[in-house]
Amino acid sequence: MTGPGMFRHLAFESADDLVFGRCPRPLRCGFGVELGNGSVAPEVNFTLPAMTLCEATWSQAVDHYRVMATEIVGRALFLKAPALVLEFEHLPPMTERAEWGAEITALLLEILRDAQERHGLASALRVTVVDTRLRQRPPRVRSDDVWLPLEASLRACAGAGAHILSIESEGGKEVCDAALTHGDVDGVLLALGVLAPADMDWLWTRIVGICRDSGAATMAGGDAACAFANTAMQLANQRMLPETFAAVVRAIGAVRGLAAYERGAVGPWKDCGYEGIILKAITGSPISMEGKSASCAHQSPVGNIAAAACDLWSNESVQHVRLLSGGAPAAFAETLLYDCRLMNAALSTGNERVLRDLLVESDVCLSPQAAILSPQAAFAIAGAIVAERTPYARAVAAGSKAVELLRNARDAGRLVLSAAELAWLQRIDAALCAAPSDVQELLARTQSRYGHLYDAASYGLQ
């Protein structure tokens, strides 16, 4: 058994203490970066332009990464940034070929090390591998043929010196996708309250072990409910799903995330995991978040509120294309740097709560997805989660609390819901009220709908 075990209390005395740049459990990592210790740093993520990635083009890909990182560092130095975090998020071939992921990791570290030695820039490198275990259907996420290549990539990146190791894991997605498209709460509970936490438990025990083997040079960072709650969010953005449903899925997604911390992940939680604020309330660990300055990657209705409690502020991902001001990654680094300057000025002048509240106020009434991400809402959902003792019970509690918060906000006139959204909120509420009392009953109830989609043994269910 690794990790601190089950969280039973919140890390903050009150929701008002949840603010950007401050954590009860700050981290120090990389080349002198401090996270959650009174400042917010930019986390810049970048990716290749449209190009084929293969043996023949690999040297071009490496050149792209060299140019992107060099330009980002140059922009940070120009703007006198005190700290910078780079995220190298793999493309699938970079995880499949462990030596490729390690090569880029080493290259980026060299650029950051040079910037620290020559210019004193504090920095860190997060490396995020791709969860390559779910190619087969149903996926067997614990089998050697899919785990060993992933493990090799994780070890190679840690061996190459990654400061923070992360993944956007997908165990349970095979059920969650189907549940989302059908708007089925039982399916979401199965995916995010049973399968995904079981997979997180298994996977993060191993990732923490890999980091321990690195001699603590590499931190077991975090994960994200990207494959789950962000899928719901994007479907809601396209009006395929109600926003109320996406909001409830986000709250439930926090339960899955907590399992990583309970196995020893230390943060920072991944940027696209908007559930991070709920996890920060429980664990007290730093989180990365993304919002308006990630519009290069996707739209979202939580652009300002997402910054309310961030410790790293990210752009999610941007392609290496040329803009008038230079490369797009450097341009978005500048945007992030100015966002962080403002937050850090607020922190240093004692105005962080003022700015935090403005960030919240500007979004919270306009979207159900924003309404559950305010410090007060996140704190309430976090409290509902730690009051329960099993992932499944936590999932039901998180979903029910989210419904209650949305209904209260609507009743108080603080959130406008269309008739269709309101009808869905009532459907979700009814489904949660009728949720099975335990996992066995849930498994039996959902067997005919989802049993063919997942391998029970791969989640320790047989």
Next chain:
Amino acid sequence: MTDLSRLSSSVLSGDVNTVRQLTSQALSDGIAASDVLALGLIAAMDVLGRRFGDGEVFLPDMLVAARAMHAGLDMLKPILAGAGVAPVGRVVLGTVRGDVHDLGKNLVGMMLEGAGFAVRDLGVDVSPQAFVEHVRQDGAEIVAMSALLTTTMPEMKTVIDALCEGGVRETVKVLVGGSPVTETFARDIGADGFAPDAYGAVAVARLFVAAT
């Protein structure tokens, strides 16, 4: 005489049993299967499509209705085939080689089927050759491709090249989509159409078949 508007209402409410009963009754009343399809089943999906566009219903509601529509369609298919009535269009669908994202592609398939298209879903990580073979095999009029990574987008051009080399490019319209795909990219690689989402894909596919 069976009231086909009742059949449409039953599709809209997802009432599978009533759809089956009214479809059977309509055929017994001597209503042509093609009319039952167009005025009862597809008409309902058109209404739902408009409601979807207006934000009154969501994908799960569409799927419930689609399931009811298919209950009726399954009864009509043998009759329509015997009478030589073809589906609205035939689509070969897949996520390109090297890419395993399937949710968006699946949504496109569901929406196209709901609109009366016959869809051959080749799945994910589909080779260019597989697209070509199934176009030939099915006599498809449309190839719909999805990619979610900047590094797999170029594979769409490879598929189009393979369609050309296979001598079937002139027989199909190529529709592309996926998060990083743009209209400009679609034009640059020689695709015939681009859709930003599943609902848009249906609209483009309808334009394709209307133009043929």
